[in-house]
Structures are given as C-alpha cells and as structure tokens.
Amino acid sequence: FSTGRLLAVNDRPPQRQERQDNSNDDDDANRPVNFSWRHDFPPANTLLSGRYWAAGSTAAEASIEQGWAERYGMKLGDTVTLQMGEQQRSFTVTSIRKADWDSFRVNFFLLLNEGAVGDAPYNLITAFHLPRAQATQLAALTRDYPNISLLDIDGILQRVREVVDRVTQAVQLVMGFSLLAGLLVLLAALQATAGERRYDSAVLRTLGATRTQLRGAVLVEFGALGLLSALLAVGAAALLGSVVARQVFELTLSPPWGPLLAGGAIGVGLSMLAGWWGTRRILHTPPALALREV
Structure with missing residues (x-):
C-alpha cells in the first residue's frame, strides 16, 4: 500500500458531500489517503457496479469502495488525481465495490490497477492470526526486524471490551436508580x-x-x-x-x-x-x- 493525497476529482478539488460550507475542513487535498493496488479482485469485497480490470491490464483504472463514493459523490467514469510521492497520476473509476470491514482482512477505500502504478513508492502490510500461546514470539520478531510495525488487534479489542464493560456497568447503575425512582413515585401515588x-x-x-x-x-x-x-x-x-x-x-x-x-x-x-x-x-x-x- 502507499500513502498519498487526493488532489482532484474530475479535475476539481475534492469536497465531501455532507459538508456544504467553504470552510478549511472541506479541503481534503491536504489530507493523506491510503490506497493499494492489485491485479485480482480483493477478497471480502462485493462488486456493486462497473467492471474490475482484467489480469495483465495496464489501463489507468481505479476501484472505489461504496462509502468513499458516497463521501465524495463519485460515480463510474469519474477521474481521481493522486499525489504518489513526487508523481501526480490520474485514474478512471471503473468499478464500485462494498468491503466487509468486519472480516479483519486488509481493505482499502481506493484500489488501483497494478499494471498502471509502475514504480510508485509503497509499504507492505498484511494480517495474520497468531495463537495467544505464541504471542511472546512477537518480541523476538521485532528485535530481528526493527523496521516492522506490529499492531496487536487482540490487545486493542481487549481495551475496547473493558471500555464497553465500564459503560455497561454505568448504564446498569443508572437503570437501577431509575427503577428505584419509579417505585418510589408509584408508592407515593398509591399513598396519595x-x-x-x-x-x-x-x-x-x-x-x-x-x-x-x-x-x-x-x-x-x-x-x-x-x-x-x-x-x-x-x-x-x-x-x-x-x-x-x-x-x-x-x-x-x-x-x-x-x-x-x-x-x-x-x-x-x-x-x-x-x-x-x-x-x-x-x-x-x-x-x-x-x-x-x-
């Protein structure tokens, strides 16, 4: 994958559809965007409209995710211009797909035809499952390859669970006080x-x-x-x-x-x-x- 900037949509500065004012928040040309490229259709995705490029194609084509298309009001045939390192390249949107973001697979809003990318700078990313009993091996991996960045999704999910549990406890406490208040009101009405x-x-x-x-x-x-x-x-x-x-x-x-x-x-x-x-x-x-x- 690579990190660049979305410079233009149909030769115009990109603008989110849900924002209608002219504030600086609408200037998405200054926001980094992550994108990737491949020759085959990605797993955990569903093709909604258009056609995905054939293997071996060198056409400057792009596939965008449904949420990204709605965010910028894109449709089939539109042109997106990207800043890729020191290069500026334009790609035509030929397909719109829906990604399954709950699959824990690596998904991107923007995918490019691998045959048209050329020598653009890139990083490598992957996802894998490691049994909890072997988690200690990650420390040795980072020592041997210090340029690798690891994200422990299980640790992140554990923290999310802790936050959700605390919120749940707070809601249950509020519910208990609400029930008690309702009972007191009911008893007061009976007394009256x-x-x-x-x-x-x-x-x-x-x-x-x-x-x-x-x-x-x-x-x-x-x-x-x-x-x-x-x-x-x-x-x-x-x-x-x-x-x-x-x-x-x-x-x-x-x-x-x-x-x-x-x-x-x-x-x-x-x-x-x-x-x-x-x-x-x-x-x-x-x-x-x-x-x-x-």
Whole structure:
C-alpha cells in the first residue's frame, strides 16, 4: 500500500458531500489517503457496479469502495488525481465495490490497477492470526526486524471490551436508580390515592367481594401498568440502540432481546410487588371503619 493525497476529482478539488460550507475542513487535498493496488479482485469485497480490470491490464483504472463514493459523490467514469510521492497520476473509476470491514482482512477505500502504478513508492502490510500461546514470539520478531510495525488487534479489542464493560456497568447503575425512582413515585401515588382506594375496597367488600378477589384485581391493574411500561422501555431501548449504532458507530446492531425482555419482566414484577405492598393495609381495613371515615 502507499500513502498519498487526493488532489482532484474530475479535475476539481475534492469536497465531501455532507459538508456544504467553504470552510478549511472541506479541503481534503491536504489530507493523506491510503490506497493499494492489485491485479485480482480483493477478497471480502462485493462488486456493486462497473467492471474490475482484467489480469495483465495496464489501463489507468481505479476501484472505489461504496462509502468513499458516497463521501465524495463519485460515480463510474469519474477521474481521481493522486499525489504518489513526487508523481501526480490520474485514474478512471471503473468499478464500485462494498468491503466487509468486519472480516479483519486488509481493505482499502481506493484500489488501483497494478499494471498502471509502475514504480510508485509503497509499504507492505498484511494480517495474520497468531495463537495467544505464541504471542511472546512477537518480541523476538521485532528485535530481528526493527523496521516492522506490529499492531496487536487482540490487545486493542481487549481495551475496547473493558471500555464497553465500564459503560455497561454505568448504564446498569443508572437503570437501577431509575427503577428505584419509579417505585418510589408509584408508592407515593398509591399513598396519595389511599383514601379513594379504601372507600372503593369497602364498597366492593360490602357488595360481596372477597380479599382474594380484590388482591387479584390490584395485581392485574399493576401488572397491566408494568407491562405497558416494559413494552415502551424495551421498544425505546431497542430503537435508540439501533439508531445510535447505525448513525454514530456505523454498525448494524442486533438488539439483545433476551436481556431486554428479562429486564421488562423484572419491571412488571416490581410493579405488581409495589401495588401489593401499597394496598395491603387497605385490603385489611374493615368495610364499616372505612365507610365511617368517609
């Protein structure tokens, strides 16, 4: 691969499509771009449109990744001009492809026809899997070849996991405080309507309702309230998580329905428990005493 600069698109300075102002941030000619060249179609890629050059071709052709094409508004037939060391060269876009960035293969936004690159300066890059038990051999490799730069992806992923775990713990803590606050609000609402509930309970018991029936009605009421709240919470969590993953991290998130549904079930149970706890004294109040207090 090589590192150069994108000088022009169709003989004009490159400009990102999502930025419409004329600020210096739009001057992508001053930004380095990594690109590579090869004669065969790269693995972990899918050809979306156009044609990939044939083996042995020397035409000045380029293949661009879908995200790069959308970023600069490129299409088939456009010309890209690159600064390659001390040279400036132009290539025609003949294919647009989609790269699988999750494959851990070496992928590039911009690929050039190997037969048209010539003597451009380059570096070598590769990816390989090394069992964890043999990781100590990397130290000897860097000592024997000090000009080699190694990136331990497993170590990077481990740090990412640690960050994600800490964020998850923080979210769980906030969720716990939210559940506690909701329970307190529910108990306060029950306390505020205790008089009305005591009167309704006395009237129903006078008409022949038993404590078991009244307790079942309370559990159904607060179970329905908890179920509605759980459905809203689970749906909002799944929707917001998917939107944030796609818009911020550019990832496709599959909502963890198991933990979400388990959390919703816990919320329903807590709602029913709070309803029973808040009305248990009301159900034990004699109807005559309750009606006398009205």
